[in-house]
Amino acid sequence: PYYIDLNQNLYLQAYLHSSDPNLIVFVDTCVASPDPHDFNTLVYDIIKNGCVRDSSYATYYSPYSHFARFKFNAFEFISRHTSVYLQCQLVVCRLGDYSSRCYRGCVNRSKRDAS
Numbered sequence: 001p002y003y004i005d006l007n008q009n010l011y012l013q014a015y016l017h018s019s020d021p022n023l024i025v026f027v028d029t030c031v032a033s034p035d036p037h038d039f040n041t042l043v044y045d046i047i048k049n050g051c052v053r054d055s056s057y058a059t060y061y062s063p064y065s066h067f068a069r070f071k072f073n074a075f076e077f078i079s080r081h082t083s084v085y086l087q088c089q090l091v092v093c094r095l096g097d098y099s100s101r102c103y104r105g106c107v108n109r110s111k112r113d114a115s
Helices: 076-080
Strands: 008-013 023-035 044-048 058-059 065-072 085-094
Touching: 008 023, 008 085, 023 065
Parallel strands: none
Antiparallel strands: 008 065, 023 044, 023 085, 058 065
16 A cells, blocks of 8 residues: 555556557556445546546656656545545557557547437
């Protein structure tokens, strides 16, 4: 476990274990949940489909394309639960493939009509 106080910044880094310099890592979705086995019922969206949902979220520059660095602030969610778990989904793409998911950024997915 990593212990953090309310309103403290949490810094994260994800990286791809690969020797291929032509790969890039993109943070697509990060959610927080008080239940490590359920990231659907009670969740707090930090970033979803590449769209920032938490105003304290920020990305940090990395000189390496296979690193993703970001931070967010410990939010009120933490004060209501003794433990909070994170689940992040990252996408790996070819560097320079501008049609790939990594380069499209925020993707608002429209809901389908039930009829």
